[in-house]
Amino acid sequence: MCHLMGGRWLGLLSLLAWSWGSTHAAQGGGDDLARSLDKLRLNQIQVIGTHNSYHLAPEPALMEAMAKVVGVERIKGWDYTHRPLPEQFIRLGIRQIELDVFADPAGGLFANPLSRVLLGAAGVNPQGDAPGSPNADDADKAAEALRLPGFKVLHVQDLDHRSTVTTLEQALAQVRGWSRDHPRHVPILILLELKDQTIAGLPTRPIRFDEPLLDQIDAALRQHFPPGTILTPDDLRGHFADLPTALTMRGWPTLAQARGKVLAALDNEGSLRDLYVKGHPALKGRMMFVSADGPESPEAAWFKINDPVGQFDRIQNLVRAGFLVRTRADAETREARTGDISRRDRALASGAQFISTDYPEARVEWSPYQVRLPGGIVARPNPVSAADFPGDLDVEGSLVGSPSPSAPPTGSPPR
Numbered sequence: 001m002c003h004l005m006g007g008r009w010l011g012l013l014s015l016l017a018w019s020w021g022s023t024h025a026a027q028g029g030g031d032d033l034a035r036s037l038d039k040l041r042l043n044q045i046q047v048i049g050t051h052n053s054y055h056l057a058p059e060p061a062l063m064e065a066m067a068k069v070v071g072v073e074r075i076k077g078w079d080y081t082h083r084p085l086p087e088q089f090i091r092l093g094i095r096q097i098e099l100d101v102f103a104d105p106a107g108g109l110f111a112n113p114l115s116r117v118l119l120g121a122a123g124v125n126p127q128g129d130a131p132g133s134p135n136a137d138d139a140d141k142a143a144e145a146l147r148l149p150g151f152k153v154l155h156v157q158d159l160d161h162r163s164t165v166t167t168l169e170q171a172l173a174q175v176r177g178w179s180r181d182h183p184r185h186v187p188i189l190i191l192l193e194l195k196d197q198t199i200a201g202l203p204t205r206p207i208r209f210d211e212p213l214l215d216q217i218d219a220a221l222r223q224h225f226p227p228g229t230i231l232t233p234d235d236l237r238g239h240f241a242d243l244p245t246a247l248t249m250r251g252w253p254t255l256a257q258a259r260g261k262v263l264a265a266l267d268n269e270g271s272l273r274d275l276y277v278k279g280h281p282a283l284k285g286r287m288m289f290v291s292a293d294g295p296e297s298p299e300a301a302w303f304k305i306n307d308p309v310g311q312f313d314r315i316q317n318l319v320r321a322g323f324l325v326r327t328r329a330d331a332e333t334r335e336a337r338t339g340d341i342s343r344r345d346r347a348l349a350s351g352a353q354f355i356s357t358d359y360p361e362a363r364v365e366w367s368p369y370q371v372r373l374p375g376g377i378v379a380r381p382n383p384v385s386a387a388d389f390p391g392d393l394d395v396e397g398s399l400v401g402s403p404s405p406s407a408p409p410t411g412s413p414p415r
Contacts, residue, residue: 040389048360049355053088055078056162093376093377109206110157194272233286247321302326312346324354328357333363378395
């Protein structure tokens with residue numbers, strides 16, 4: 001109940017700020033509107049993100065060969081491709097990304113995937129499996145990066161491993177570079193899923209994540225995002241005992257305080273999340289937020305709830321209480337193949353701040369299905385936690401004074 005009350009008070013204060021700002025905007029024009037929007041808090045906006053944001057679909061020959069190994073239906077779920085991260089930010093207005101991360105402390109663990117054998121058996125030159133680009137120079141750089149120690153970014157070892165970014169280092173550098181060059185962007189959520197599961201029948205056995213490796217993930221985030229460029233659990237908690245108390249008493253930062261920053265969250269739940277929290281009460285000293293078991297947990301501030309249909313009421317209750325939520329508008333390419341928009345529309349209406357999709361652009365040979373905010377804007381007032389604000393305001397574009405970077409690109413989207 002205390003969290004609900006805190007969320008209501010913050011909503012009332014925001015409404016008062018909006019009433020003041022809209023009156024003065026009418027008198028003073030766009031500058032006053034911009035200042036009014038800057039008083040929105042991080043939990044009072046909604047943006048679009050991408051699922052497995054690095055992912056490149058396997059080559060058609062490999063898809064056909066893999067279907068015989070793991071089944072046609074599972075392979076269908078791998079048939080999607082994203083633009084490089086900077087393109088997603090500038091051309092599509094994406095403000096949440098997801099990276100699957102594998103540990104490779106010795107280097108070379110993922111340098112010789114089983115897919116090469118499958119492609120060879122199909123009579124196909126396996127050079128096309130180079131992450132990111134068919135260009136030979138890029139392929140050589142990616143192959144070299146795979147041989148070096150460090151965290152690697154891919155979906156499934158041996159089979160579904162094509163990526164626009166080979167390493168976590170490369171991905172974080174791209175995000176930081178774009179963020180630095182566009183300092184007025186609304187905060188970008190970096191979601192990390194740490195993968196270490198062995199899959200029966202596949203030769204590559206991932207390294208299990210332990211406390212030292214988790215500390216190395218935090219160190220990588222610190223290296224690329226110095227203080228003032230990333231919002232951490234310590235920043236949110238401040239002098240309060242835990243994160244829920246901080247949300248109730250003070251709330252998330254305003255956009256005026258948070259623009260140009262990122263925040264990071266751990267996708268994993270269960271034992272790996274618990275290991276990450278161990279020894280760090282209320283995430284003290286940690287770089288990533290975690291999806292807690294419930295809103296009363298000391299580390300509760302952000303939740304991963306992938307089902308916006310079955311969990312619609314839960315998402316809305318958490319958003320009203322001041323928490324951040326990430327949900328998914330589609331999964332396994334089903335919605336894009338059928339054109340079904342029902343899950344997408346529930347996701348948008350749920351008030352989840354981060355709506356993740358595989359289709360910020362339509363796969364036109366299947367259907368016109370895509371996930372954008374109305375009007376193609378980058379960020380809008382949240383339909384639940386900022387319901388008293390006009391929902392068609394571009395919270396980012398109206399401040400930067402330029403056309404929305406999510407305007408549809410020319411040409412066909414990538415597969």
